[in-house]
Amino acid sequence: MAEYWGVKVEDIFNxxxxxxxxxxxxxVDAVFGYDIADEGKWRLTVTNxxxxxxxTDTLAGCVSTMSADGETFVGVNTGKVDATNAFxxxxxxxxxxxxxxxxxGKLFRKFVIxxxxxTTKEYLAxxxxxxxxxxxxxxxxxxxxxxxxxxxxxxxxKWTVFIKDKVCTVTTSIEGKPTVTLxxxxxxxxxxxxxxxxxxxxxxxxxxxxxxxxxxxxxxxxPILFEKYKDPMxxxxxxxxxxxxxxxxxxxxxxxxxPIMGKFLKGLKDKKIFANKCPECGRLQLPPREVxxxxxxxAGEMVEVGPKGEVRYMDIVYYAMPDPLTGVxxxxxxxSIFILxxxxxxxxxLPHFIRKDQIEKIQMGWNEKKGTRVRPVWEENRIGDIWDxxxxxxxx
Amino acid sequence: MGKRxxxxxxxxxxxxxxYHYLRFQNMLLECFESIMEQTKVTFDMEKGIRTIxxxxxxxxxARTISDNGVTDxxxxxxxxxxxxxxxxxxxxxxxxACILSGHDDVILFMxxxxxxxxxxxxxxxxxxxxxxxxxxxxxxxxxxxxxxARAYMEKSNVTDEHLAKIVVRSRANGKKNPYGRENxxxxxxxxxxxxxxSDPLREMHIYPVTDWAYGMLLCCEExxxxxxxxxxxxxxxxxxxxxxFLGDKDFTSNFSLKNAAKRAYKMAGIKDPxxxxxxxELSDHAAYQLPMWAEGVGIAEEGRGGRWIDxxxxxxxxxxxxxxxxxxxxxxxxxxxxxxxxxYQLSKQAGERQIKGAKRAVAQAATGGAGQHQAxxxxxx
Numbered sequence: 001m002a003e004y005w006g007v008k009v010e011d012i013f014n015x016x017x018x019x020x021x022x023x024x025x026x027x028v029d030a031v032f033g034y035d036i037a038d039e040g041k042w043r044l045t046v047t048n049x050x051x052x053x054x055x056t057d058t059l060a061g062c063v064s065t066m067s068a069d070g071e072t073f074v075g076v077n078t079g080k081v082d083a084t085n086a087f088x089x090x091x092x093x094x095x096x097x098x099x100x101x102x103x104x105g106k107l108f109r110k111f112v113i114x115x116x117x118x119t120t121k122e123y124l125a126x127x128x129x130x131x132x133x134x135x136x137x138x139x140x141x142x143x144x145x146x147x148x149x150x151x152x153x154x155x156x157x158k159w160t161v162f163i164k165d166k167v168c169t170v171t172t173s174i175e176g177k178p179t180v181t182l183x184x185x186x187x188x189x190x191x192x193x194x195x196x197x198x199x200x201x202x203x204x205x206x207x208x209x210x211x212x213x214x215x216x217x218x219x220x221x222x223p224i225l226f227e228k229y230k231d232p233m234x235x236x237x238x239x240x241x242x243x244x245x246x247x248x249x250x251x252x253x254x255x256x257x258x259p260i261m262g263k264f265l266k267g268l269k270d271k272k273i274f275a276n277k278c279p280e281c282g283r284l285q286l287p288p289r290e291v292x293x294x295x296x297x298x299a300g301e302m303v304e305v306g307p308k309g310e311v312r313y314m315d316i317v318y319y320a321m322p323d324p325l326t327g328v329x330x331x332x333x334x335x336s337i338f339i340l341x342x343x344x345x346x347x348x349x350l351p352h353f354i355r356k357d358q359i360e361k362i363q364m365g366w367n368e369k370k371g372t373r374v375r376p377v378w379e380e381n382r383i384g385d386i387w388d389x390x391x392x393x394x395x396x
Numbered sequence: 397m398g399k400r401x402x403x404x405x406x407x408x409x410x411x412x413x414x415y416h417y418l419r420f421q422n423m424l425l426e427c428f429e430s431i432m433e434q435t436k437v438t439f440d441m442e443k444g445i446r447t448i449x450x451x452x453x454x455x456x457x458a459r460t461i462s463d464n465g466v467t468d469x470x471x472x473x474x475x476x477x478x479x480x481x482x483x484x485x486x487x488x489x490x491x492x493a494c495i496l497s498g499h500d501d502v503i504l505f506m507x508x509x510x511x512x513x514x515x516x517x518x519x520x521x522x523x524x525x526x527x528x529x530x531x532x533x534x535x536x537x538x539x540x541x542x543x544x545a546r547a548y549m550e551k552s553n554v555t556d557e558h559l560a561k562i563v564v565r566s567r568a569n570g571k572k573n574p575y576g577r578e579n580x581x582x583x584x585x586x587x588x589x590x591x592x593x594s595d596p597l598r599e600m601h602i603y604p605v606t607d608w609a610y611g612m613l614l615c616c617e618e619x620x621x622x623x624x625x626x627x628x629x630x631x632x633x634x635x636x637x638x639x640x641f642l643g644d645k646d647f648t649s650n651f652s653l654k655n656a657a658k659r660a661y662k663m664a665g666i667k668d669p670x671x672x673x674x675x676x677e678l679s680d681h682a683a684y685q686l687p688m689w690a691e692g693v694g695i696a697e698e699g700r701g702g703r704w705i706d707x708x709x710x711x712x713x714x715x716x717x718x719x720x721x722x723x724x725x726x727x728x729x730x731x732x733x734x735x736x737x738x739x740y741q742l743s744k745q746a747g748e749r750q751i752k753g754a755k756r757a758v759a760q761a762a763t764g765g766a767g768q769h770q771a772x773x774x775x776x777x
Binding site for chain 2: 245247251260
């Protein structure tokens, strides 16, 4: 099993049960499938605020199935890969009911990459690698000494720490006759001793360690010469889930339309599109506004334009935000267009949508180049708002 | 005395409970056209308006960058435009900095707020507090003000009867202000019987929901005569932000107002506000704030607000002849309303409310619950 950021695909699945949030499963009653390339298939059944996860051969009958390669799956679950990008680039796919799959986001607490423990070998490497940085030169005035370490067992090794002219050096062997040499039968005991897990007396009494030479140098001088070793794992508790307060802020509003926007909206009710005309420069504005912003004068004259026109600017939206007024996700893809109505010129354009099945067929105009001709499709029951026009379609 | 800022003209629409037939753009446009008409100022890049300062609030407008919705009706297209998202009085301070530093010499200053648009202004002021702790406790400007009211009233011997007197007077004065919100004239008994909102604040103690917009043309001293024969001068400005977390604060200390006033007085060369200033406009979002801010600006003795009302302090010092914020101005715009009233008084255009020989006036305004941020300006004829 491959590891990504130190995490296997199975780690994500194996922790699902402990990460499960019954409060997030209140309105979920469904079977979800996970198909991870080269790793296997899993089936997640959620019902009555409980979950069941099984490794499986077939994902038939799942309401929705997500598929990804192992790296993407682990990356998205650990936050190392941006989910939106993965989804947009097709590395992370969902088949079946997309809306239902969206609910799985609430089912589990976030996966947290567990911190690994350090091995004896890693500790020893770290302890001796930090000796020079921990050395306090000013305490070594006039001192010349060497400290030998002979640590046995499978992870053990030999080191000598030299101090001379206020300089500290470390070698990975025992050289000459150190001023004092510390011998441990098992290097693991040395690590535990330095970490404060066992005390020197009991190790010495048990015959697991001994010191040769100037013992006082080791017992009294060493603690002054070196800053205490700091355990890099100390305080490394399991990463905590950050508390987040989730709230929807909602405030009902009553937007007055005023006399100008009011007339425009009433026009839509009557299947008419109105622009307002500047009395000075003659420019049209759609939708109409109180003044001509460029001439700084009231522009109350309403001129009917269109309703047919040509496409000027356009784009095709694949990744849509939910409608802030309803919370409903917009269906994608949809085509946004700016229409230059008959009777308008230059940049006197108005935006709306194009009919879904015609997105690929429209062309935008640019300077002298004509865009696709379009016409509005009116709603049967019009109330004086933007959706009195359902969308525009090609005028053939 | 240092350099000063000229107020060449002011414009406003009438304070109204609900302009349901207007967008706030329509409200501003009235003021914009009035300023153009009064001053004949242009948008010429050499001699006209190049900088517009606006004041509005995103939450009240229910849109982000609320100034962008109104740039066209303020003439701000293709010009410098910046928004004061704080009490409007600070827009005057900002304009003063802009002009006295020489950055620009003519500024159009406009503001709008439609308190009637949202379902509840209290829901909006609730959002001024942090989401984890104070919001869930339901804090908003009204009930936080009430907490200050109780503490202050105890300290300064202000009673329910005093507050009734303030409300009755505010509405009577507001009646004389042609742009004042039209409120019912009430008796002290009516006020004493009005429903309790957050004890000790009653419904009538709190300024009513109001829609309003204004405009002001400001310029440097040298150019004032191009736009008016009768400029009014802003000679001092000071502001101060108090502690944000209410638990850290002495609610009755007037800390930020005293600091703001001290700075404004120093700049304007005011030694004794009681003698040097003839008109005071204080932004009393709730009735208890009138005597409290009077203590803060130095016309009532500390801890003697109740006594000051009994001694006729409100009329003696010509406080809130416009009706004050209490008669109705929207949140954030109270400071501009106060300055506009001072302008009328100092340019002898205050009609029925006119004080003879008014030479200097003070406008004060606060933002936030319990008068957190305070600003004071000094104006002179």
